[in-house]
Amino acid sequence: MITDRQQLRTYECDGLAHYKVVPALVAFPHTAQECAAVVRACVDARVPFVARGSGTGLSGGALPHADGVLIVTSQMRTIREIAPQDERAVVEPGVINLQVTRAATPAGYYYAPDPSSQQICSIGGNVAENSGGAHCLKYGFTTNHVVGAQIVAPDGSLVRLGGRAPDAPGYDLLGAFVGSEGTLGVATEVTLRLTRLPESVRTLLAAFESTDQAGAATSAIIAAGVVPAAVEMMDALAIEAAEAAVSCGYPPGAGAVLIVELDGPAAEVDAQFDDVERLCRDSGAFEIRIAADDAERALFWKGRKSAFAAVGRISPDYIVQDGVIPRTALPEVLRRIGALSAEHGVRVANVFHAGDGNLHPLVLFDDAVEGQADRAETVSGAIIDLCIEYGGSITGEHGVGMDKAKYMPRMFTDDDLDTMQLVRCAFDPAGLANPGKIFPTPRLCGEVPGRHRGAHPLQEAGVAEVF
Ligand SMILES: Cc1cc2nc3c(=O)[nH]c(=O)nc-3n(C[C@H](O)[C@H](O)[C@H](O)COP(=O)(O)OP(=O)(O)OC[C@H]3O[C@@H](n4cnc5c(N)ncnc54)[C@H](O)[C@@H]3O)c2cc1C
Numbered sequence: 260m261i262t263d264r265q266q267l268r269t270y271e272c273d274g275l276a277h278y279k280v281v282p283a284l285v286a287f288p289h290t291a292q293e294c295a296a297v298v299r300a301c302v303d304a305r306v307p308f309v310a311r312g313s314g315t316g317l318s319g320g321a322l323p324h325a326d327g328v329l330i331v332t333s334q335m336r337t338i339r340e341i342a343p344q345d346e347r348a349v350v351e352p353g354v355i356n357l358q359v360t361r362a363a364t365p366a367g368y369y370y371a372p373d374p375s376s377q378q379i380c381s382i383g384g385n386v387a388e389n390s391g392g393a394h395c396l397k398y399g400f401t402t403n404h405v406v407g408a409q410i411v412a413p414d415g416s417l418v419r420l421g422g423r424a425p426d427a428p429g430y431d432l433l434g435a436f437v438g439s440e441g442t443l444g445v446a447t448e449v450t451l452r453l454t455r456l457p458e459s460v461r462t463l464l465a466a467f468e469s470t471d472q473a474g475a476a477t478s479a480i481i482a483a484g485v486v487p488a489a490v491e492m493m494d495a496l497a498i499e500a501a502e503a504a505v506s507c508g509y510p511p512g513a514g515a516v517l518i519v520e521l522d523g524p525a526a527e528v529d530a531q532f533d534d535v536e537r538l539c540r541d542s543g544a545f546e547i548r549i550a551a552d553d554a555e556r557a558l559f560w561k562g563r564k565s566a567f568a569a570v571g572r573i574s575p576d577y578i579v580q581d582g583v584i585p586r587t588a589l590p591e592v593l594r595r596i597g598a599l600s601a602e603h604g605v606r607v608a609n610v611f612h613a614g615d616g617n618l619h620p621l622v623l624f625d626d627a628v629e630g631q632a633d634r635a636e637t638v639s640g641a642i643i644d645l646c647i648e649y650g651g652s653i654t655g656e657h658g659v660g661m662d663k664a665k666y667m668p669r670m671f672t673d674d675d676l677d678t679m680q681l682v683r684c685a686f687d688p689a690g691l692a693n694p695g696k697i698f699p700t701p702r703l704c705g706e707v708p709g710r711h712r713g714a715h716p717l718q719e720a721g722v723a724e725v726f
Contacts, residue, residue, distance in 0.1 A: 261285040270329050273314045273321040274376075278661055282309070282323030287334045291409060291417055291447035294330060298445065299415030301328055307691045310441040312353060312381030316388060317579050318660030320440045320696055330445055332383050338362050339448070347406070347423055348451045352383025359451060368453040371398040374656070375564045383446045389438030391656035393489040393563070394520075396614035398454065400656070402437040407450035410436060413443070413687035423450055435682060440658050441693040443686040457522035460488070461532050462556045465517045465544040466510035470494050470609065473515035474589035476542035477613045480519065481586065483538060485531045489520040490614035491563050494593075497570070497610040497621070498562070504569035507562030510546040517544075517613065518559050566610040567621065574606070574623035576632070578639045581657040582646035586616040592645055596620055599641050603634045607642075617655035618646070644669070659697045667699055 261267055262284060271279045283306075288294035301308045307327035314321055323329045332353035340349040343366035348359055356377040359370040373392035374380055380390070386408065391400045398404075407421035421433035436443050467473045473492050480487065493501065495514050501507050509516050519535050521528045539547055550556035562569075570577050584592050593609060600607040608621040620642050624635035643653050643666055653659070653666045667676060676698065686692070 260287070270311065270314070270323060270331070273311070273316040273319060275317050275319045275322075275660070275662055278319045278322050280323045280325050282329040283326050285329045285331055287331050289334045291411065294332075294335075294445055294447050295411045295415050295417050297328060297330055298411045298413070301691055302413075302415050302689065305689065305691070307694050308445075309693050310383065310387065310445045312384030312387075313355070313376075313379050315376045315380045316384060316660060317581065317657040318388075318440075318654070318662045320388065320658050320660035320693070321384075322661050322696075324694065332381060332445075335447065341366060341368075341453070343368050343453065345423065346453045346455075348453055350382050350449055350451065352381060352386075352446045352449060354382050356380050356382060356385055359453075363453050364456065367456050369456055370404065370451055371395075371454045372401045372404055375567065382449050382451070386437055386446050386449055387439065387441050388656065388658040391612065391615075391617065393491055393560075393612060395656075396490060396612065397486050397488045397522075402434065404452045404454075405433065405437055405449060406452055408433060408436060408446050409448040410444040410446050413689065413692040417447070418444075421450070435686075438658075439683075440660060440696055442683055442697060444692060457488075457524075457528075459525035459528040460520065460522045460556070461528050462518065462520040462550040462559055463532070463536060463539070464509065464548045464550075464559045465519065465539040466513035466546040467515045467517070467542070467544055468513075469543075470515040470593045471590040472543035473517045474593065474613065476517060476539045476544065477589065478587055479538040479542055480535055481614065483534055485521070485534060487519050487531075487535065487614060488522040489518065490612070491518045492516070492609070492611055492613035493563060493566060494609040496573070496606060496608035496623075497566050500569040500571075500573045500608060501562035501566050503572035505561050505565045507558055507565075509562055510548070513546075518563055520556075563610065566608075567619070570608055570621045570623065573608075574625070576624050576626045576635075577608075578622040578624075578635055579657070580618070580620045580622060580639050580642050581654050582618050582620075582643055582651060583655040584616045584618060584646050584649045584651035586614070588649045588651075589613060589616065592618070592649055595645055596642055599638050599645075603638050605631070605634050605638045607638065612655070615655070616651065618642070640666075661696055664695075664697055664699045667697070 271281045286297045307324040311321040311331045335351035335353040337351045374390045385401045606623040611619045622635045622639045624631040
């Protein structure tokens with residue numbers, strides 16, 4: 260445990276560093292039983308607790324509670340089992356995403372969900388955020404790769420959800436847990452689905468004059484019935500940042516680049532690869548590079564995977580936004596983001612999973628210049644409104660956490676939110692698991708959603724708000 264005030268400050272934020280709260284205590288359980296004991300102690304003392312994996316979350320999900328215990332899983336990093344015959348891996352929650360693939364590769368398997376943070380983020384964090392990655396277009400998000408979990412429920416009991424075999428009978432409680440952002444308990448063991456390494460992988464980098472052309476190429480590829488393992492786009496500003504940071508050597512003068520990767524049986528990949536190349540040219544690609552070997556493929560990906568951090572080279576501060584739109588709306592939404600950027604005098608770099616319409620606009624600002632942070636916040640919020648307007652979502656993969664709770668009522672009705680609260684209350688009637696996240700205001704479980712619409716005594720006292 261950490262109790263020293265200075266040391267506690269190490270854990271005051273996650274990857275979204277502008278929210279900071281120093282926790283009252285940090286605990287590092289080594290086992291599920293220790294983790295359960297920590298939660299039970301919290302329950303006995305009616306103290307809130309927040310789970311934390313590697314702290315790379317970008318929505319403030321692992322932001323501590325000032326009067327609460329932060330439960331860090333970094334001492335739970337054992338890969339218990341790699342079972343290629345069952346296509347399963349059993350891991351502790353602190354295990355780093357990429358380590359699962361490293362452990363499974365000698366047997367001819369890998370773990371498909373690949374967030375760009377995969378070298379450092381934990382499986383427990385991935386499960387809680389239902390994380391995605393470049394290759395989730397073809398293979399699905401974390402939820403498609405988690406078949407079972409042991410969790411410490413918010414009352415401190417150890418519970419198993421799902422199992423090793425697919426389709427456990429009864430309600431899909433595992434489905435509810437995945438993506439619940441630490442509000443339904445703490446995962447202490449996760450059973451993952453492993454995927455067979457593909458026979459062939461081929462990657463191309465296509466340069467276009469505009470994001471319109473690159474967006475059109477993306478739609479054309481999918482419309483042709485090809486489902487690439489990944490289709491990633493970067494615009495001119497994102498390319499400039501990546502060049503400054505990692506010298507990835509993308510074609511000069513490109514207004515947008517697409518990275519398209521196909522994998523699967525060699526004959527299928529070869530046939531589809533020709534189609535993809537032709538469709539990119541038809542959509543206006545002025546240069547196409549095909550990775551000759553693993554080293555060149557890694558160079559293509561280096562620019563993309565380093566893009567978030569690379570933006571630090573061209574701007575002292577930036578907001579990483581995360582939203583979803585229907586893929587076909589890409590060109591129009593990107594144009595409107597450009598218009599917002601011009602209107603507010605705030606630069607926006609775009610780097611995103613184009614194949615599934617998951618945008619990551621990076622809104623650049625300088626906190627030292629008065630008013631810039633506010634303008635960046637305005638543009639960032641307006642982009643989320645655009646996503647909703649086009650029938651998309653306020654988050655694709657980074658979660659709601661602390662940061663986006665305020666946007667939930669823009670996307671969901673009161674009844675929707677009440678129903679979600681009923682699920683949360685069923686797991687956590689005392690409201691101790693990661694309180695204050697996901698939902699705009701804390702609702703107490705004593706209040707039955709949808710019934711007590713009148714003022715609550717705590718609301719009247721200004722302590723809580725009923726929505
Ligand atoms: C450079 C960079 C690139 C990124 N790229 C991607 C990307 O491509 N795709 C993507 O989806 N995300 C991405 N992210 C976001 C982040 O890495 C993911 O959300 C990741 O899953 C968080 O894992 P973590 O271990 O850091 O979790 P944390 O940040 O520690 O926690 C995240 C949430 O999970 C909860 N949690 C953690 N462990 C547990 C547990 N054992 N049981 C229950 N709840 C738990 C926390 O309470 C919190 O709500 C990126 C982040 C960075 C910094």
